Amino acid sequence: MTTQVTTDDAADAPVVYEETESLLDRVPRAVSITVLGLLGLGIWQAAVSLELISRILLPGPAETFGEIVESAAGIVARDHVFDALWITTQEVILGFIAAAALGFGLGVVVGETKFGQRAVMPYLVGFNALPKVAFAPVFVAWLGFGINSKIMMALFIAFFPVIVDTAAGLASADRDTVMLFRAMGASRWQTLRKLKLPAALPFIFAGLKTAAVFSVVGAVVGEYLGGGKGLGELVRLSAQQLRIDRVFALIFYLSLLGLALFAVIGWIERKIVFWHRADPTDVASA
Amino acid sequence: MASHQTGERPGAGEPVRSPPSGSAVLEVKNLSKTYARNQVHALDRINLTIRDGQFASIIGPSGCGKSTLLKIMAGLFPPSAGQVLLTGTPVQGPRPDIGMMFQQATLLPWRTSLDNVLLPIEIRHGSRAAQSRRGLAGELLSLVGLSGFEKAYPGELSGGMAQRVAICRMLVTEPSVLLLDEPFGALDELTRERMNEELQRICTERSATAFMVTHSIAEAVFLADVLFVMSSRPGRISEVIEIDLPRPRDFSVTTEPDFGKIVHHVRQQLDLGAQL
Numbered sequence: 001m002t003t004q005v006t007t008d009d010a011a012d013a014p015v016v017y018e019e020t021e022s023l024l025d026r027v028p029r030a031v032s033i034t035v036l037g038l039l040g041l042g043i044w045q046a047a048v049s050l051e052l053i054s055r056i057l058l059p060g061p062a063e064t065f066g067e068i069v070e071s072a073a074g075i076v077a078r079d080h081v082f083d084a085l086w087i088t089t090q091e092v093i094l095g096f097i098a099a100a101a102l103g104f105g106l107g108v109v110v111g112e113t114k115f116g117q118r119a120v121m122p123y124l125v126g127f128n129a130l131p132k133v134a135f136a137p138v139f140v141a142w143l144g145f146g147i148n149s150k151i152m153m154a155l156f157i158a159f160f161p162v163i164v165d166t167a168a169g170l171a172s173a174d175r176d177t178v179m180l181f182r183a184m185g186a187s188r189w190q191t192l193r194k195l196k197l198p199a200a201l202p203f204i205f206a207g208l209k210t211a212a213v214f215s216v217v218g219a220v221v222g223e224y225l226g227g228g229k230g231l232g233e234l235v236r237l238s239a240q241q242l243r244i245d246r247v248f249a250l251i252f253y254l255s256l257l258g259l260a261l262f263a264v265i266g267w268i269e270r271k272i273v274f275w276h277r278a279d280p281t282d283v284a285s286a
Numbered sequence: 287m288a289s290h291q292t293g294e295r296p297g298a299g300e301p302v303r304s305p306p307s308g309s310a311v312l313e314v315k316n317l318s319k320t321y322a323r324n325q326v327h328a329l330d331r332i333n334l335t336i337r338d339g340q341f342a343s344i345i346g347p348s349g350c351g352k353s354t355l356l357k358i359m360a361g362l363f364p365p366s367a368g369q370v371l372l373t374g375t376p377v378q379g380p381r382p383d384i385g386m387m388f389q390q391a392t393l394l395p396w397r398t399s400l401d402n403v404l405l406p407i408e409i410r411h412g413s414r415a416a417q418s419r420r421g422l423a424g425e426l427l428s429l430v431g432l433s434g435f436e437k438a439y440p441g442e443l444s445g446g447m448a449q450r451v452a453i454c455r456m457l458v459t460e461p462s463v464l465l466l467d468e469p470f471g472a473l474d475e476l477t478r479e480r481m482n483e484e485l486q487r488i489c490t491e492r493s494a495t496a497f498m499v500t501h502s503i504a505e506a507v508f509l510a511d512v513l514f515v516m517s518s519r520p521g522r523i524s525e526v527i528e529i530d531l532p533r534p535r536d537f538s539v540t541t542e543p544d545f546g547k548i549v550h551h552v553r554q555q556l557d558l559g560a561q562l
Contacts, residue, residue: 176388176390177392177394181409183380183384
């Protein structure tokens with residue numbers, strides 16, 4: 001067998017491959033984010049300038065931004081917006097902590113015991129199918145117009161995803177590793193503490209992030225339907241006065257509250273679950 | 287090579303014995319496993335003996351029940367009939383004198399190599415006992431060429447390095463028998479050959495008694511003093527082959543005629559089993 005080596009000039013010429021990534025994907029991330037944001041603001045401004053919608057119903061970006069700055073000044077000066085923000089923050093954080101604790105506890109019961117999986121889980125699924133918002137008046141009747149009824153609403157809306165993710169996380173432990181723990185003579189408690197719980201952490205944190213967002217929803221809905229002195233109540237009053245610019249500014253601060261909680265959980269997750277690959281939905285680390 | 291055909295009713299009669307080269311460490315006696323109300327005979331009257339310091343391999347078509355056999359020997363499942371004796375006492379559950387290894391390294395990604403190696407001690411005797419054995423664990427890691435990687439996490443190790451850590455974890459309790467379930471099956475061919483040489487060296491140095499399940503004929507022959515060939519449905523031992531190729535073996539042995547003869551013979555036996 002002979003091998004022929006060609007020494008043709010044409011064959012020696014380097015082959016250049018075309019860039020296959022599309023032009024759009026080659027734009028730097030900061031540029032694309034800025035352009036996309038400005039585009040959205042432009043459409044908003046255009047809709048307002050062309051008076052497609054009444055200015056009373058849809059304030060422009062500039063007015064909204066002005067209101068955000070004005071509220072910020074008020075918050076720094078500790079006016080009524082600050083008080084409302086502080087009340088809602090307490091509702092959200094306490095509701096979130098309660099939801100995390102209850103969700104985690106029930107999640108371990110459901111994920112770790114046959115009883116929990118067979119007997120408790122069907123009730124929880126049925127419970128989750130309830131229209132939870134409809135319970136707001138009940139919580140007000142039970143717990144009054146103060147923050148307790150709002151904490152209850154936040155807990156009520158936010159705890160279910162933590163159960164499901166905790167149970168799924170416990171089940172995610174590698175089968176061979178579970179077998180290895182049995183072969184090493186590990187007790188159920190040792191297997192749970194040294195294998196299943198650490199393996200479940202990425203799932204549990206995903207559940208906590210969902211619960212963080214849901215507890216803001218729960219607190220605000222609780223305020224809409226049950227009064228109180230929080231940001232939700234301020235939003236409701238501003239909307240009644242057709243101060244849509246204020247409504248937008250207040251919603252901006254509400255979403256900052258949710259984002260802040262989300263970011264804190266994400267930060268703790270990165271500290272604790274250092275071995276796990278980055279979550280693709282994690283905007284902060286992208 | 288000495289070969290014993292186990293006759294027309296394999297396993298039904300006297301246990302097949304290897305030549306007496308040491309006392310029996312692991313004995314499987316008339317062991318059967320049936321599933322689903324006795325409809326499926328996964329294992330049918332298995333008899334085998336592994337002597338002190340012997341390396342035994344078991345090979346067979348997939349689904350012949352060899353992994354089930356290994357898990358019963360480890361005390362992870364109960365047999366339907368028969369028994370497993372380890373150093374004279376019946377295996378009735380997980381035992382500290384058994385070391386196990388799987389196809390995946392099954393390291394805990396949140397623990398360093400050293401802490402992974404110490405895991406079995408921590409499980410059995412607590413954290414304090416584990417801390418006091420750090421030196422031993424470090425020695426084991428350097429035995430497999432991983433000194434300097436004590437503080438590395440599994441995510442930072444290659445597949446072969448992870449399996450080396452798993453070897454150390456298996457050895458740290460100084461078990462009397464090693465049960466290996468396709469330990470290098472997930473590795474690439476070159477890494478696998480190196481790991482086989484390494485395993486042979488470790489087993490020879492420590493005169494370890496080992497039982498390995500594998501899919502690879504070459505791997506089975508390369509490592510084993512005694513090779514059990516299984517047929518499937520029902521899972522039976524169809525032949526026992528003594529392999530007396532000189533040790534230490536390196537991978538050049540795989541090109542020698544004697545090695546080729548044994549591999550050829552085993553392949554024929556497996557083909558024969560497949561035709562049934």
